[in-house]
Amino acid sequence: SKQHGFSTAVVRLENLLLFESNLVDKIRQHMSDADSVREDIKRYVDDFEANILHPGFDDLAYHVQHPVGAYRLVKRLSQTDPGVLTHARLLTGVVYGDAVIKTTELPTEEDLRMSALALIRLQDIYHLDMRSLTQGQLVMLARQSDGTVVKQKRITREEPAFSLDAEDTVYIGDIAYNEEEYLNAVLWYLVTLDLLRGREQVDITDDPADDSGLGRVDVLIKLGDTLTKLRQHQRALPFYRDALRMGPENQVIKSKVVEAERQATLQGNVTLKMAKLLKGSIPYQEDYENLCYHSVLRNQPPSSRLSCTYDRTRPELYLSPARREVLHEKNPEIALYHDVISDEEAAMVRALAFEELERSPVVSKHGKVFHSDVRVSETGWLHDNTTDVISKLSRRVGYITGLNTEYPSAESFQVVNYGLGGLYVPHVDYFEETQLVKHVNRPGKRILTFLLYLSEVELGGATVFPQINLIVPAVKNGALMFRDMKRSGEFEPLSMHAGCPVLIGSKWIANKWILDRGNEFKRPCGLTPDE
Numbered sequence: 248s249k250q251h252g253f254s255t256a257v258v259r260l261e262n263l264l265l266f267e268s269n270l271v272d273k274i275r276q277h278m279s280d281a282d283s284v285r286e287d288i289k290r291y292v293d294d295f296e297a298n299i300l301h302p303g304f305d306d307l308a309y310h311v312q313h314p315v316g317a318y319r320l321v322k323r324l325s326q327t328d329p330g331v332l333t334h335a336r337l338l339t340g341v342v343y344g345d346a347v348i349k350t351t352e353l354p355t356e357e358d359l360r361m362s363a364l365a366l367i368r369l370q371d372i373y374h375l376d377m378r379s380l381t382q383g384q385l386v387m388l389a390r391q392s393d394g395t396v397v398k399q400k401r402i403t404r405e406e407p408a409f410s411l412d413a414e415d416t417v418y419i420g421d422i423a424y425n426e427e428e429y430l431n432a433v434l435w436y437l438v439t440l441d442l443l444r445g446r447e448q449v450d451i452t453d454d455p456a457d458d459s460g461l462g463r464v465d466v467l468i469k470l471g472d473t474l475t476k477l478r479q480h481q482r483a484l485p486f487y488r489d490a491l492r493m494g495p496e497n498q499v500i501k502s503k504v505v506e507a508e509r510q511a512t513l514q515g516n517v518t519l520k521m522a523k524l525l526k527g528s529i530p531y532q533e534d535y536e537n538l539c540y541h542s543v544l545r546n547q548p549p550s551s552r553l554s555c556t557y558d559r560t561r562p563e564l565y566l567s568p569a570r571r572e573v574l575h576e577k578n579p580e581i582a583l584y585h586d587v588i589s590d591e592e593a594a595m596v597r598a599l600a601f602e603e604l605e606r607s608p609v610v611s612k613h614g615k616v617f618h619s620d621v622r623v624s625e626t627g628w629l630h631d632n633t634t635d636v637i638s639k640l641s642r643r644v645g646y647i648t649g650l651n652t653e654y655p656s657a658e659s660f661q662v663v664n665y666g667l668g669g670l671y672v673p674h675v676d677y678f679e680e681t682q683l684v685k686h687v688n689r690p691g692k693r694i695l696t697f698l699l700y701l702s703e704v705e706l707g708g709a710t711v712f713p714q715i716n717l718i719v720p721a722v723k724n725g726a727l728m729f730r731d732m733k734r735s736g737e738f739e740p741l742s743m744h745a746g747c748p749v750l751i752g753s754k755w756i757a758n759k760w761i762l763d764r765g766n767e768f769k770r771p772c773g774l775t776p777d778e
């Protein structure tokens with residue numbers, strides 16, 4: 248599989264959009280110099296401007312940090328003829344990236360599919376109102392157990408407004424259906440019907456199919472089929488019947504109605520609850536999703552501020568103490584440090600890592616390394632000797648933690664940029680014996696995680712600990728520290744943690760894992776074995 252893509256690291260989309268806006272500027276210039284350009288180039292420029300330029304809105308990055316804006320960009324470019332961009336580049340001399348690249352790499356069909364999955368995931372976990380979502384607005388719903396909406400919270404800026412049309416929403420519904428996420432598919436198909444209805448009202452021609460040929464009948468059948476998959480035959484029936492009304496001669500629809508009627512009768516009057524199917528492979532999935540949902544709904548600093556102290560325990564920290572906020576006193580000890588790194592340093596780390604970024608791996612129970620949507624991000628490793636900035640930062644982590652951070656007592660920095668709806672589901676950072684894969688960078692056991700937040704995240708992307716009910720917001724330039732191993736040398740299962748899906752933003756972090764090697768004597772035993 249491909250080692251990177253446009254939906255697995257938001258920074259790639261940011262770069263792509265910068266390149267495009269530069270390119271379009273130059274083409275415009277070219278045109279105003281009275282040179283004519285090819286018709287397809289003109290169309291490309293118009294399309295770009297219609298999608299990206301919003302009067303009074305100059306935050307270019309926001310377009311791709313917003314999941315609907317990003318989806319639109321990926322879709323537009325995955326359908327753009329690469330030849331057009333190649334020609335435009337030759338015409339203007341604008342380069343993509345640092346070097347002149349022969350073929351401009353554009354988002355693919357797979358990128359579009361992953362962008363759709365991101366929207367499905369975000370809508371699901373953050374309970375986003377569908378209709379608002381199609382208008383590019385993120386509105387969180389709170390539902391009571393009986394299904395009534397009790398609270399709504401709008402969480403996005405008003406400008407710019409991106410939108411999804413019926414063609415988009417039915418495509419996303421199909422992606423959900425193919426992933427067997429039927430409950431999600433129903434939502435996307437329902438909003439598609441809604442959009443088609445709205446379109447019919449403004450459409451004077453009485454054509455039930457829209458420009459793309461998508462008709463109401465198709466969507467009604469999809470709804471019926473999806474509800475059938477959910478064994479909701481009673482609920483499927485009205486959709487099949489509506490479809491039949493629009494095409495009374497259609498034998499396929501007729502038989503669907505008959506079959507649904509038969510199944511509904513068999514089922515009797517019991518209405519099955521349409522509950523979300525937890526696939527069981529994600530530990531603490533419900534707690535995780537709840538914590539993530541609340542982290543955005545509340546959008547406030549850490550819930551438990553036990554104490555905040557200035558760490559001056561070491562002379563190196565005396566002049567510039569790291570502000571230390573204790574989030575969990577022990578078992579495991581968890582602290583948030585503020586202003587560990589400067590804006591300039593963070594920018595430098597991001598830039599250095601960019602060249603190294605590759606799709607993030609996950610390690611199975613049996614030590615197999617693979618890619619999965621339980622971890623949507625790209626990672627790049629930075630050795631201490633990369634530059635002075637990195638070695639200085641590594642030493643600083645050593646001062647703060649009181650542990651040795653020099654190889655082989657610690658791993659290199661693992662820098663991460665999350666993708667669209669990027670997340671990392673609950674996991675522990677330590678490796679069990681069965682998982683010990685050969686890794687040159689990991690000559691020991693992980694005893695402590697030091698996680699630096701290298702960017703602001705506008706919405707979402709908190710770090711959460713599902714077993715101890717703790718939310719840690721991604722505080723730029725701050726660092727989260729926790730123990731993966733008890734002082735006695737045993738694993739600390741309560742260190743299980745996760746990265747919540749990024750709703751809006753480009754989330755960057757850097758992990759420094761400190762190993763037992765060479766830190767044995769700096770890791771005195773606690774007073775009790777479980778400490």
Ligand SMILES: O=C(O)CCC(=O)C(=O)O
Nearest residue numbers: 671709710745746756758
């Ligand atoms: O991004 C986060 O908040 C958590 C990341 C994490 O747990 C990891 O990279 O191991």
Ligand SMILES: [Fe+2]
Nearest residue numbers: 674675676744
């Ligand atoms: Fe982790």
